[in-house]
Every structure is written in structure tokens, then in C-alpha cells.
Amino acid sequence: MIQPLPPGRARLTGPYQLLGLLGAGGMGEVFLARPAAGPPALVALKTVRPDLDLDDGFRVRFRREIAAAEAVRSPHTAALVGGDASARLPWLATEYVPGPSLAEAVARGGPLPEPVVRALGAGLALALADMHAVRVLHRDLKPGNVLLGPDGPKVIDFGIAQAFDATQLTRTGVVVGSPGYISPEHVNGSRALVPASDVFCLGAVLAFAATGRGPFDDSDMAAVIFRISRGEAELSRVPPALRPLIEACLRTDPAARPTPARLADLLLPERPAPGAFPWTAAVRGQLAAHAAAADACARAVAP
Known part of the structure; x- marks a missing residue:
């Protein structure tokens, strides 16, 4: 940890x-x-x-x-x-x-129930709306870049993916982002990215949260890219009420995807009260473990 x-x-x-x-x-x-x-x-x-x-x-x-x-x-x-x-x-x-990443939480506790996925997705959509309002694209939204905090999800690495991520390259013919969580526009390079590209990535993240697998998972990277470019997402295990919303995010045409603000409204019409985020007991246990580990680490090192 x-x-x-x-x-x-x-x-x-x-x-x-x-x-x-x-x-x-x-x-x-x-x-x-x-x-x-x-x-x-x-x-x-x-x-x-x-x-x-x-x-x-x-x-x-x-x-x-x-x-x-x-x-x-x-x-x-x-x-x-x-x-x-x-x-x-x-x-x-x-x-x-002080909490696990979404990737860690699902790996340790399994997929999240639909109400939690909805609340998670609404928070992430609002994060994208706030980024896009100041003309910042995330470019690499994936389960590892979502931290689960006590009061809800927090997106990390926004705006710094280009500087740090070794998968970000500006040379011709190289993909920006992380395999399985990139949009069709990512395949065409960083100059093709638009705000709706982040929405596509969010759709893939929500599919992972709900099922434990990304919608384009495949052992062959070429197959992943092909499936993304064709919109061939595997969503059979997504709860039926969530599936149309995730499908809308994963449309191949960026203009056909919902805006982040619209997606937040569709996922969660009524916002939860501050501090009342509906994490599962398993996630709350991981939150407590992360907080305790950080506190112990800080106490062990002399100022």
C-alpha cells in the first residue's frame, strides 16, 4: 500500500x-x-x-x-x-x-453495485465538466486514475498525463492513453482529441466498475484497437438500466455522445448530500485501511 x-x-x-x-x-x-x-x-x-x-x-x-x-x-x-x-x-x-484506486477497489472487492456506479459516474462526469470548462482535457481517464475518497471519487493526473505518462507520445503513429480506455479519436493521435473523447473513456471506466472488466478487454492490443474503432464493446454483464447510458458514451461519433453535465444528470438526477457517498462496506474498509496506513507512515518518520 x-x-x-x-x-x-x-x-x-x-x-x-x-x-x-x-x-x-x-x-x-x-x-x-x-x-x-x-x-x-x-x-x-x-x-x-x-x-x-x-x-x-x-x-x-x-x-x-x-x-x-x-x-x-x-x-x-x-x-x-x-x-x-x-x-x-x-x-x-x-x-x-486516502483511498484505493478504482482499479484496486474492484480487484479486491469485485464489481460495484448499480447505485454506487451511478454515484461514481456522476462524480466523474462532473469532474470532466469542470476540466472542460477551463479547456483542459484529461486524455487518460482509466480505473487507475480514479481514487475513491471518503466523500466520493477524485480524478487524478488531469492535465499532466502528457508530461508524465510514457504512453503519451506526440510522434506520428503512436497512441495517446491506456489500452482499453481510449477513444477512437485517441487512435488518430493527440490532435484529434476533443472533450467527448474523455466521455468515451468514462464510459469504459463505468463498464469496468459495473462488471470488473473493461468493455474492450483483449489479450491482443491490435484487437483492442480494432474493437474500439468499430464500437464493439462487450457490455452483456452491465446492469440493464445502466447499459444504454454506457452505450451512449461509447458511440464512435464524438458528437453523438452526451456532454459530461448531461451524463451526470442521467446517471444521478438527485445529488447525494455532502459527505454521504454510498460506498459499499468493502470500499469503506479499504478507505479505513488506507487512512490508517498513511497515518502510521507519517508517525514513523520524524519531522
Whole structure:
């Protein structure tokens, strides 16, 4: 859940003290951290791996993505706290969400019941609406980029996918995003992406939440791309009342998909009261475990 810091890793990054490792990918690492001075609010601090050589193009792109992420203000996203593209190792910090990713929650507890999927989907749709209102596209909405917090889902990595994600490439012929959770427009490259592209990805995420499998899952990447381009989603296990909404998100024509605001209304006409998110008992147990682990990690590291 939270691992000890890698051997030899510096204990400070920017103004933050690193407490433990939350995760790592091909280019970046994510740490639990807190300010070295000031209020001890926990953050998720993302930085590039120290063994990578960074060119000027990366820093320019990273700076642009920090600015984009800073523009988003939404209760349904993990808020940007700070970042520095000019540091020896560029970094950015967002609020720490003490909960599992959607991918982890479903892997450990199974698919979510329909009422929870509806509430989850409405929150994610509102997150997209807030992003799109300030002209930010997520580009890589997937179960691993959705954190389940005590008061509802939080989208992470919005606006920074281009800077960090090794699957994001601007060269001709390379796909932006994550296999199984990309739109037909993704296949045509980043210049083809529109707000409705994020809606397509959201439809795939909701299918995963409801069934435990992505609608385009296949062991062959070429088959995944083919099925996405043809709109051949496997939705037979989606609850009948949810299926038309997910099918609408997965239409091959971007103009035929619902807007995020419309989708939120269709999924959940009546918004739940603040703080009353209807997580299952299994998810609430995971939330408690994540919060306890973060608290123990913070207590174990001297300020």
C-alpha cells in the first residue's frame, strides 16, 4: 500500500519531506509527503525517476501541464498544491486522497453495485465538466486514475498525463492513453482529441466498475484497437438500466455522445448530500485501511 523509500532516495523534494512510496511507473514515482515546514497536510508528490535524462522539451511540456492542472478547480479532482518544472527533478504535489484506486477497489472487492456506479459516474462526469470548462482535457481517464475518497471519487493526473505518462507520445503513429480506455479519436493521435473523447473513456471506466472488466478487454492490443474503432464493446454483464447510458458514451461519433453535465444528470438526477457517498462496506474498509496506513507512515518518520 505504502512502501518504504527506495534506498538512496533523497528525503526532501522541493519544500516537501518524503514519507513513503505510493507507486511508480516507467517515468515517474509518486510519494506520500508533507511540508518540511508549516501545517503537516499530507500530499501525493509525483516526480520523475532520478536516473532519467530530461531534455528541454520535457520541461516545457511539464510546465505547460502544471499550468493546466492549476486551472482546474473541482471538488471531484485531486487539487494541485504546487509544482516546479525547473527543479533538477521536476515535481508536482496534489492533495492526498486516502483511498484505493478504482482499479484496486474492484480487484479486491469485485464489481460495484448499480447505485454506487451511478454515484461514481456522476462524480466523474462532473469532474470532466469542470476540466472542460477551463479547456483542459484529461486524455487518460482509466480505473487507475480514479481514487475513491471518503466523500466520493477524485480524478487524478488531469492535465499532466502528457508530461508524465510514457504512453503519451506526440510522434506520428503512436497512441495517446491506456489500452482499453481510449477513444477512437485517441487512435488518430493527440490532435484529434476533443472533450467527448474523455466521455468515451468514462464510459469504459463505468463498464469496468459495473462488471470488473473493461468493455474492450483483449489479450491482443491490435484487437483492442480494432474493437474500439468499430464500437464493439462487450457490455452483456452491465446492469440493464445502466447499459444504454454506457452505450451512449461509447458511440464512435464524438458528437453523438452526451456532454459530461448531461451524463451526470442521467446517471444521478438527485445529488447525494455532502459527505454521504454510498460506498459499499468493502470500499469503506479499504478507505479505513488506507487512512490508517498513511497515518502510521507519517508517525514513523520524524519531522
